Amino acid sequence: MVCLLGLVLATAVAGLVVGLPGVKAGSETDDAAAARLAYNQKIAEKYNFRYGKEFPFLPSNANTDTGQFIDPKQFLTADYCGHCHKESHTQWRESAHSNANRVPYYLRNVALLNDSKGIEFSRHCEGCHDPIALVSGALTEGAPKKRPYDQDGVTCTVCHSIQSVDTRGTGSYVMGTPAVLVDDDGKPITRKVSDGEILAHLDRHSKAVMRDLYRTPEFCSGCHKAALPRTLNDYKWQRAISLYDEWQNSSFAKQSPLPFYVKDSVSTCQTCHMQREKLVSTDSGAKKGELASHRWLGANTLIPKIYGYDEQGARVTQFLENSVFNVDIFGIEHGEMLNGATWKNLDAPLGLTKFNVAAGEVLTADVVIQNKGIAHSHVPEQRDMFESWVAFTVKDATGKVLHQSGFIKPNGDLDETAHSFTNRLINVKGELNDLHQVWTNRVVAYNNTIQSGRSQIVRYSFVMPEATVGPITLTATVKYRRFDQHFVDFGMNKRQYEQPIVDMVSQTRTIQVGENKPVAAGPAENKEWMRWNNYGVALLDAQQYAASTHAFERVAALRPDYADVYTNMAIVEIQWERYDDARPNLEKALSLAPDNAPNNAPTRARALYYRALVERNMGKMDEAIADLQKVAASFPRSRDAHRELGFSYYQQHKYDLARAEYETVQTIDPDDLAAHYNLAILYRRLGLNDKAKVQAAYFADQKDDPTASTYALEYLRAHKEIANESVVWHTHEMDLPARPDGTAPQIVAPMSSSMSGGSF
Template identity: 65%
Template sequence: MKLALSIRKLLAAIFLTAATAILLAPHTVRARATDDDTHAEARAAYNKKIAAIYNYKFGEQHPFYPSNATTDTGAFIDPKDFPTAAYCGHCHQAAHAQWRESAHSNSNRVPYYLRNVNLLAAEKGIAYTRHCEGCHDPISVVSGALTERSPRTRPYDQDGVTCMVCHSIQSGTTRGTGSYVMGIPAVMVDENGNPIHHAVSDAEILAHLDRHSAAVMKPFYKTSQFCSACHEAALPKMLNDYKWQRAISLYDEWQNSSFAKQSPLPFYHKPVVSTCQTCHMAREAIGSLSDYSAKSIDGGPKSIVSHRWLGANTSIPKIYHYPDQARLVTEFLQNQVFNVDIFGVEKEPKNFNTPAAELAENSVNGKLIAPLGTVPFSLDAGQRVVVSVVIQNKGIGHSHVPEQRDMYESWVDFTVKNTAGKTLYESGAIQPKDDELDPSAHSFTNRLINKQGSLNALHQVWDNRVVAYNNTVQSGRSQLVRYAFTMPRDGSPVSVTATVRYRRFDQHFMDFGMSVPIGQGHWQQPIVDMVSTTRIFKSGSNDPIPNPDPKSVNPEWMRWNNYGIGLLDAQQYAAAVSAFERVAAMHPDDFDPPTNIAVTYIAWEKYDDAVPYLNKSLALKKDNARALYYLALVQRNSGDVNEAIANLQKVAAAFPDSLDAHRELGFSYYQLHNYAQARTEYELVQSIAPDNLAAHYNLAIIYRRLHLKDQAAVEAAYFADEKDDPTASTYALEYLRKHHDIAQESVPWHVHDLDHHGADELNPMLPASDSGSVTGGSH
């Protein structure tokens, strides 16, 4: 027995020695620039070397502009100071494997990004690319590599946002565009808590896991504010030679959503807070891989927080052949993100040039048949109908589509088919001639217009002047999309299907990004059907459908509520009030429906009509913050500023991070000439949203009243740069004037008229249309 134990100990020792030798092998660990004793000197020497050749395009005080990134001392950091992702993969195999397939890992090597950023370099110079690379290739920015005489091929480019990029960030702000402070990377601290800058072996780390964790983990890494450093962004004047423009608002959108629980204003409530990490770093089983951070939760398989950061990038998995990432991204996009409701039908409106108010009245006077599936109705053969489809963004903590929306592509594909499966009508098809999306489709996007009044079709954000329209659907909100067509004249039934579809980019940009020569085909992108629903329309009687699937069909009260939200956002106030009254009748003890009615009246500028509903909401739930907020707005509008302040203080106490509450408190104090309190509130607004335009404007005035002239000048300059350009709308109007099929999407209330959308070719049972062009519908 003793001999057996001795042999086991000997074998274990041999194995440990061999393993340690492998871990310390020169080809697996990149040496640091220096050891601890000389690191400061080496950094100074490196900084001096880079400074001698560096293009300080935006001044020596701002070496990393147009990115907001900086370093702990403002000096450059030697790229050799960043351990590679492969080094981290020694102990974190599963995390490394997930990261390699992520958008973070491929942020600076994927072809379409390189083509776009190289276009910027060619047009304006490499110094301007720091704006993009601050988030796509942070090491290149903080190392000073983005200057004219620097090497164009760098080994770290292939790794994009590496492990030690994120885990070396010391602090950050919510201003975005790379608003982080990068420190010198360290994978361990010493016994006194000081970072160790020389090479550290895996064995040392495993022997001091607490000191490893102290070096690479910070509490704010688990917050949405951390992610906002890059997932909030703007286009500064130094980039576009024009003015500051907001580009990405993910953090702001999350903060205003029910997921954050920081605002009282969302239409729906979540039981717990969900951060960016909650959704995008959900735990994932490690399978056969090893990972020292893995653990078993409630007896399940070992798992880690996912380093795939699953989102909506369907192109990277195809380009680099990552089947697991492709499958998981698809599942992510199909996991209760949207609800699509074929909600109602209107029969035989007089014509489709009827004023919007008359069409909206159908929802009030009983002409709208809704919710479909719960009520009987009848249709005649050859009858014109309008179908209302409600798209609810219920599962995302921000807008859809998020981030840069000009070339992302998500839309509604609406089809009408006969019993043989033949398509009679379709809005939202991919056109076979060029693989482009039907231009009149309802898409969750915008159009970025340049000073020539044309589309920035290659994502030239540095040329932006205005957003022609924005159809993105915010978290917790709904959009109402309406389609008109004629039932078959032979009386046969039709199936009506509405599908939300997604592909990463529009085809024009993707072909450019993947360098497909013109006239030589197209780069085929994956298309994901995120959610789809179908209803059958018969000529004659249509009976209610019993036992709807609760996974795909919302409860009836929620269907009316989402319809009301869609009407409110489409500025159809009378119809929205009617829809919310339906909800109130179904749930007389719920305090939200009367608040929703009041919100609609306030948007309608019928403030007195809102008051009884707000009082009813507060009677059902005393001091509910949402009703108090809107009551304060009504009170202030009627001159009761002190009462408004008292109610807004209650809201701010319940929701201390509510930008809206602090902004309205600030303005209320300003009205009373209480400038000190107004200053406090607007400075709180800026701590939440540094680029809030109302805060810049009002603080410029308030500081002047408080004799703080220098601070007033700073805020006035911010406001002048960030306020909308009143002349920019002419660029949008010029573009929309030339594109009638797209122009209708800029109008909140319109109908996609499918009888004048290819009806000649698709439905021979109809009379020939008077227009062979794709009109996309009437307003």
């Protein structure tokens, strides 16, 4: 309907603009170039070129098409675009993009950087939060601190003026002078044009503002991937966020065969965060009554509260509740009895297994959290002040809380011992960077985020009450709020600022003293084989290799035709460095996924990849290379396949072939550390010394600092309340009473290799 309306308007306006100037650049191009040069010279006179005149925008990786500054007046306002794109404008206004440079918490944080180091360092942040300020040269001493375009943040003409990006991130885009129309020759017209001119030449408008690039995840990588460079921290390069890389390696991208699960179709940043919606008002960009959402729904629950965007707030909450996670109270480990009885094994999966519980027994609930609906980690981006955690409660039949973990304290802080999906960023003083002072980072003390498609075990120990209490309920809930209380109080400049908390997913199971019989599975529960598989993946990541193997063996018993489970067992053996034991499982996987069968490419390539690692370890280099070549042929953007193929060629002294593979890796990830290291060696051996020096310098800057772990160890030693979280296999002990002799109960991880019924 709207498209038809646009055509009618265009036809009508075309008859009204006969007397208007022709839509040709002519001398306009020369005039625009002269005006830009004059503006550039004016700004350059007082601009702080801290890193040299050839790098005006560092520490951001952003640049402009000519390397010159762009007059901010060239960026038309969002209101201007809203004349025809009313619904897009409404959605954008409530989005995080629109508010990127006006929300109080961001402004306070960037002011902290400016006060600590100087405004020129804020170019690192503003390249993505306020691109107009960056490319206009406003981020220098003496420049106005209040700018009208700040209120638009990442506005329409920012995204739609980007000409190219690379996947380094930290604002790695090239910005051109905004134009909403091109002339007869396809050259941009950079002056402000009237609505009438646009409506009379909709095809030229589309050519000016749309590129195929904008529909790709690579476009988003320009800002949704970032590093902390030496030019910011005076220390070394450190990866900050890697959403693009995480997506590119996930099952959603279908560019790698290595994920544990296979998706039916490709999902990109745009298909998840810009889903097409039915048109509510009017918008000339709509197609068939639908519009690609410009809300960019994600996880920012705070902006809607600050500005009263009720629609955005409701939509963000729905987005977070929409099958992002699966939570599974998977099993019960039987610990020691308070009366001195012996330790027993694991009963699992709960709901499908009959088991017995005694009063006074120490139980440990194994909760498996599966990141099934996100193409990147949770929580994404900077995790030091974002807050998502597991709330676990044990309640009696009346609803009284007997034990709990992951509660909010009266002062708004999260229970320190909660299992949270976060990390701890430690500074040069060995202290926590509690206000997102990323420019002082030295090391990550630990990282409990869940990668896409992976699972995590969270274990809770408690005492089973007497039978007179009645049945108890165990509830595990994944919760989310935008920031931890300390940061949001700072950011909003208000004590105990209250922010929304979203229950993303929850599960409850009932247990009673004595016999517990199987119950019907709920509609949201995974099938039994997948529950075991997720448990096995979580055990693998927790380095519990024997138990992981047993879990995968249960999967194989339930689904003997599931080829990937045999590869899973082989992965355990490879990580255990038992390569000979891995080989039979890989051959089994390949036999179940023949080369000529449809839809077998991911499963077969995955098994071939790991078989190649086994073959190479056994000295069978030709066989390993042949397998890796097949993987790379099926998945040409698999960085892992190209990296391992490059190393295999290197071991055979085939330096030209190795070089080509590592250079391919860098087309996928320009910051791949192994590529930097090996290309430095390969270039030297091929006589390309200048190239070798460049790669060696990158490697020296980007490799881990071996001394930085000291900061983490000292911090964890001083904060025992969270040190438990740095251990991959740990238990949250909830108010466990002492033994009669005064000693604490000992919780032991299940180590048995035998299985009978639902226990092992």
